C-alpha cells in the first residue's frame with residue numbers, strides 16, 4: 001500500500017440557507033434562490049476538485065458539539081431527516097450517507113495514542129448534525145464518497161482558544177498521520193464560517209438578498225484579514241491570531257475546525273484559492289481551497 | 301373555569317442519565333427518584349399544562365415555541381450516545397403555543413412557532429417530558445432559550461406566557477430544564493467516579509439550592525449573572541432560566557421551596573427542585589432593575605440605514621407601558637425628536653412627534669400646541685389599543701381611554717411650558733370616526749377640559765398618521 005495523501009483542504013461554510021437556496025430534491029422547503037456568490041463559490045470548488053480523484057472526505061463540523069472528548073461517526077451508513085433546530089423553516093433534508101469507518105477508526109486510534117479523549121459514535125439512531133449534512137451536500141451533492149465525521153470538542157468554552165488550538169493542532173497531526181498510513185487519497189474539510197455575528201431578525205422572505213450584508217465593518221475587516229492570510233500562504237499567522245479573531249469576530253473557529261484543518265495540512269505556506277465569499281444572515285463565509293495536490297510529493 | 305395560575309414550578313437536570321442509566325450510579329438513581337416523585341406531585345395537583353423553558357434548545361431569531369401537536373422521534377445525545385436512545389412521542393398543546401406566540405408579539409418580542417415533522421427536540425426537554433409526564437396525559441409546551449436575550453426579554457417572555465395562562469384559565473407547571481454548575485469532566489469517567497467537578501462549583505450549587513429552599517427565587521434571578529460568571533462554562537446559553545422562572549412566579553421571594561435531589565451528572569450540578577407558590581410569609585423583595593412589561597430592545601439590525609424609518613417604528617413600538625388596556629402599536633410613521641426654535645416647548649413626558657415640529661411654541665403670552673394624540677411617551681403604546689393592526693385590519697379600541705390619554709399628554713406639555721390646564725382657551729379635536737366615537741369622547745371631555753371651559757371645534761377626518769382615533773390641537777393663554 002502506498003502512502004496516503006491529502007489531496008486538498010478546504011474551509012466550506014454550512015449555513016442551511018445555501019442548501020435551501022439551491023432547492024435540491026432532498027430538502028423540503030422551496031426557495032427563489034439567494035446567496036449565489038457562495039453557491040457559485042462551491043461550484044468552483046467542486047469544479048476545481050473534479051480533476052483530482054479521492055477516496056474519502058474527512059470533515060469536522062462545529063454543529064456536532066461534544067463537551068466530553070472528540071467523537072467520530074463509527075457506523076458505515078446513516079440516513080434520516082435533518083431538521084435545523086434554528087432554521088427549521090429552511091432546512092429539512094433527507095440524507096443518506098456512507099462513512100469510511102476504517103479511516104475514522106484509524107484517526108480515532110492515533111488520537112487515543114496521542115492522549116486525546118476520543119470515542120467512536122456507534123448508536124444507529126444518532127442523527128447526523130446539520131453542519132455535516134449541509135457541507136456534505138454542497139461539497140458533494142451526489143454523496144458518492146464516504147465521509148469521516150469528527151465532532152467539535154468545545155474546549156474553547158471550557159478553557160480558552162489557546163487550549164482549544166493546542167488540542168486541535170494535535171488532532172490535526174494525528175489526522176494527517178492516520179491518512180498517510182491509510183494509503184487513501186483524502187480531502188479534508190473544515191465546515192466553518194468566519195465572522196459569526198448573526199442578525200437577530202429574519203426578513204419576510206429569507207432569501208431577500210437586499211437584506212443581506214455583513215453585520216459590521218469590524219467583522220468585514222477581520223474576514224478580509226483572514227482571507228488575505230489564506231491567499232498569501234500565511235497559515236501560521238492565522239493560527240497566531242486565532243484567539244483575537246475568534247473573540248473579536250465571534251468567529252465559528254471557536255469550534256476548532258480551522259485550527260484542525262491548518263494543522264492537518266501541516267500549516268501550509270502556499271497560497272489558498274478563494275472560490276467565493278459572502279454573508280449569510282450577517283455572518284462572513286468563505287469557500288477556500290488549499291490545493292495540496294500541487295504542492296505535495298506523492299511517493300507512490 | 302379557574303383564573304389561571306402556576307400551581308408548581310420545577311428545576312430539573314438536562315442530561316440523559318436519569319432516563320437511560322439511573323442504576324449505574326446512586327446519585328443518578330436519586331435524581332430519577334426525585335423526577336418520579338415530581339411526576340406524581342404534578343398529577344396530584346391536577347395540572348393541565350406543563351411549560352418547559354429549556355437551556356438545551358438555543359435560538360437566534362427570538363424565541364421559538366414547539367407547536368407540533370405530536371412530535372415523534374428518537375433522541376440520541378451528542379455526547380452520551382453510548383447510553384442509548386430515547387424514543388419520544390409527546391402531547392403538545394399547539395393552541396397554547398400559538399396563543400403564547402401571539403402574546404409574545406403583543407409584548408414586543410420576536411417569536412415564532414415551530415411545527416415540523418422531525419424537528420430535533422433538545423435533550424433537556426426530552427428528559428423532562430419523558431420523566432415528568434410519563435403517560436403523556438398532560439399537554440405540554442416547550443420554549444427555546446434565545447442566545448441574545450437579556451433579562452428584560454426573558455422576563456417579558458414569562459409575562460406573555462402568564463397572559464395566556466390567565467386567559468385560558470390553566471393550571472400550569474413551569475419547568476426549567478437546566479444544570480446548576482454546568483462544567484462537565486472533559487474526559488470519559490466511570491459512573492462510580494461521578495462527582496461535582498470542583499469544590500467551588502459544589503459550594504455555589506449549594507448556595508443556590510439554599511436560596512431556592514427558602515423560596516427566594518427572585519434573589520436567585522438577581523444573582524444569575526454572578527452565578528454565570530462563577531460556575532458556568534460559556535456554552536450556547538447563559539444562566540438565564542431563573543429570570544424566566546422567577547417572572548413566572550411574580551418575581552417573589554416568599555415561595556415555598558423543596559430540594560428533592562442534588563447530584564452530579566458527569567461533573568455538572570443536577571438538581572430537582574420543587575417550588576410551591578404558597579407564600580411562606582417571609583422573604584422581602586427588592587427589585588434591582590426596572591420591572592419590564594414590554595420588550596423594548598434593539599432587534600432591527602436587519603434593516604439598512606435607508607430603512608431607518610421602518611426600524612424606528614419597530615424599535616419604538618416594541619415597548620409599551622403596563623396598563624391593561626394599553627397595547628403596543630404595530631405600524632405608523634417614524635418618530636422624531638421635537639425640533640428646537642425660539643419659544644419652543646418640548647418634554648420627554650409627551651410622545652415623540654411624527655415629524656419635524658416641537659410639542660408647543662410660545663409667542664408672547666400665547667402657547668400653541670402641535671396636535672396631541674394618545675400615544676404614551678417613551679413606549680409609544682396606545683391606551684385603549686390601536687385602531688388597526690400593521691396590515692390595516694381594524695381592531696377594537698376604547699375611545700374613552702384614548703381621549704383620557706390625549707388630555708393627559710396635553711396637560712404634560714402645558715405644564716412643561718409653565719402654564720396650567722385652566723388656561724386652555726381653544727381646542728380643535730379631530731376624530732377618525734365621528735359616528736362611533738363622538739359620544740365617548742364627549743363624555744371624557746365633559747369630565748376634563750369641559751370643566752375648564754375652552755371653546756371647542758370637533759372635526760371628522762379621514763385618518764391620522766398613527767393608528768389612533770383622536771387628536772387635539774390646543775391653544776393656551778398664559779399671562780405673566
Ligand SMILES: [Fe+2]
Pocket residue numbers: 014015062063131193252
Ligand atoms: Fe454554524
